Amino acid sequence: MRLYNTKSRLVEEFVPYEEGKVKMYTCGPTVYHFAHIGNLRSYICEDVLVKTMRYAGYDVKRVMNITDVGHLTSDADTGEDKMLKGAKREHKTVLEIADYYTDAFFKDFAKLNIGMPDVIEPATHCIPEFINMIEVLLEKGYAYQAGENVYFDTSKLENYYVLSNSNVNENDLMVGVRDDVDEDTNKRNRSDFVLWFTKSKFDDQELKWHSPWGYGYPGWHIECSCIGIKHLGEHMDIHCGGVDNIFPHHTNEIAQSEAFLGHPWCKYWFHVHHLVDKNGKMSKSSGEFLTVSVLQEKGYDPLAYRFFCLQSHYRKPLEFSYEVLKSMTGTYEKLIKRISQLSKEGEVQQDKFDEYRQKFTEAITDDVNTSMAFTVLYDVLKADMNDATKRALVDSFDEVLSLDLIKRADALSEDAGEDVDEETEKYVTEKIEERKAAKKAKDFAKADAIRDELAARGIILEDTREGVKWHKA
Numbered sequence: 001m002r003l004y005n006t007k008s009r010l011v012e013e014f015v016p017y018e019e020g021k022v023k024m025y026t027c028g029p030t031v032y033h034f035a036h037i038g039n040l041r042s043y044i045c046e047d048v049l050v051k052t053m054r055y056a057g058y059d060v061k062r063v064m065n066i067t068d069v070g071h072l073t074s075d076a077d078t079g080e081d082k083m084l085k086g087a088k089r090e091h092k093t094v095l096e097i098a099d100y101y102t103d104a105f106f107k108d109f110a111k112l113n114i115g116m117p118d119v120i121e122p123a124t125h126c127i128p129e130f131i132n133m134i135e136v137l138l139e140k141g142y143a144y145q146a147g148e149n150v151y152f153d154t155s156k157l158e159n160y161y162v163l164s165n166s167n168v169n170e171n172d173l174m175v176g177v178r179d180d181v182d183e184d185t186n187k188r189n190r191s192d193f194v195l196w197f198t199k200s201k202f203d204d205q206e207l208k209w210h211s212p213w214g215y216g217y218p219g220w221h222i223e224c225s226c227i228g229i230k231h232l233g234e235h236m237d238i239h240c241g242g243v244d245n246i247f248p249h250h251t252n253e254i255a256q257s258e259a260f261l262g263h264p265w266c267k268y269w270f271h272v273h274h275l276v277d278k279n280g281k282m283s284k285s286s287g288e289f290l291t292v293s294v295l296q297e298k299g300y301d302p303l304a305y306r307f308f309c310l311q312s313h314y315r316k317p318l319e320f321s322y323e324v325l326k327s328m329t330g331t332y333e334k335l336i337k338r339i340s341q342l343s344k345e346g347e348v349q350q351d352k353f354d355e356y357r358q359k360f361t362e363a364i365t366d367d368v369n370t371s372m373a374f375t376v377l378y379d380v381l382k383a384d385m386n387d388a389t390k391r392a393l394v395d396s397f398d399e400v401l402s403l404d405l406i407k408r409a410d411a412l413s414e415d416a417g418e419d420v421d422e423e424t425e426k427y428v429t430e431k432i433e434e435r436k437a438a439k440k441a442k443d444f445a446k447a448d449a450i451r452d453e454l455a456a457r458g459i460i461l462e463d464t465r466e467g468v469k470w471h472k473a
């Protein structure tokens with residue numbers, strides 16, 4: 001497996017800490033609103049990554065958090081807790097909206113055939129673990145109390161900007177040196193971040209817990225470090241998220257985790273580029289965004305959206321428009337139709353199966369090259385092999401693509417079968433035989449006339465290697 005690593009900025013050969021095993025962490029949603037189709041692009045790409053690794057034989061354990069506390073409206077630790085904002089908007093409690101939107105999030109997963117992570121952990125379930133990690137960071141001198149909050153001291157690290165490689169002048173990190181710093185002046189350095197909020201500006205913050213530093217709640221970044229270490233141990237192979245998570249979220253996760261553990265933590269950083277529309281990045285906070293339910297209301301199939309996402313590489317921004325989705329829906333349906341015409345008869349040709357499975361694996365394990373993987377799929381449909389082998393390969397590739405290709409194709413041929421009454425069936429079969437005889441007698445004009453006669457009645461003939469097939473137009 002070859003994978004681009006944000007940390008090295010290179011496509012690297014993937015070598016996990018433990019042979020054959022992959023420990024993977026995914027930043028979960030902040031459940032104050034529905035996930036938009038941009039968030040879901042990230043989760044679709046991460047799903048393909050997990051399935052690719054399993055297809056290649058790795059034993060993968062995947063952990064995801066649910067952010068139900070601590071994510072403020074500004075990444076600079078200022079503003080309001082997003083959960084509280086959502087609760088106010090809907091006149092509900094934070095826990096009510098957390099439950100509601102977590103449930104909605106996983107319903108979208110089901111619609112998009114995204115596999116469930118092996119472990120799902122809401123941040124509010126791990127408060128004692130967060131407190132323990134912060135205590136260790138304080139003991140080791142990586143954290144300090146100021147005002148009434150606890151902060152991580154980024155100046156204690158040799159290389160804080162390990163992911164973003166930002167060339168920041170040390171003076172710029174000092175609070176007060178720059179005039180335009182409008183942040184919390186209790187911080188020693190501008191890039192320091194909150195581990196535990198005690199001096200809450202929001203008296204109405206519903207979620208508060210006792211801690212050695214007083215009543216309060218955790219910062220956003222600590223939850224992912226802690227939940228990752230809790231379920232995957234001291235070494236993690238892959239950490240995933242959208243590119244907006246690189247800074248400050250993942251940068252801060254590395255700072256805390258490595259300071260806490262005293263050794264390197266996560267090897268590979270996998271970041272999905274954004275879904276954009278003509279107005280730019282789709283974001284929840286803007287309030288104007290598209291959800292899977294909206295696509296469905298407009299008559300689009302969620303799996304056509306998944307198909308659309310898989311046509312481009314995860315490391316490129318993807319521009320959404322209804323025109324493109326419509327055209328992708330047509331391409332997806334055409335593909336299913338083509339698969340539905342494959343006969344189920346015959347034995348799988350094992351040598352061909354192995355050859356093309358290998359080609360598909362090579363494509364998809366090359367930094368999750370989904371468009372190359374589709375090229376292999378279309379090559380299979382054109383290749384010199386029997387239908388049973390083609391069906392078996394499509395079914396196999398769909399373990400990674402998860403587009404219900406065989407299921408949909410079978411449903412389509414059943415539907416087609418149901419629509420056809422016995423009389424039509426008899427008539428078409430006779431005409432096909434008649435045409436065959438005409439062709440044999442080299443009476444091509446007659447053969448063409450029969451084809452046209454059928455077409456006029458909405459019956460399309462296709463000459464395939466397995467014989468003549470037909471379907472309704």
Ligand code: AMP
Binds near residue numbers: 038040275276284
């Ligand atoms: P959030 O619920 O805001 O914490 O985001 C959930 C995931 O979606 C994170 O991995 C984000 O990086 C990712 N994300 C946010 N906006 C987009 C977007 N427009 N396109 C792709 N991924 C996104």
Ligand code: ZN
Binds near residue numbers: 026027224
């Ligand atoms: Zn996270």
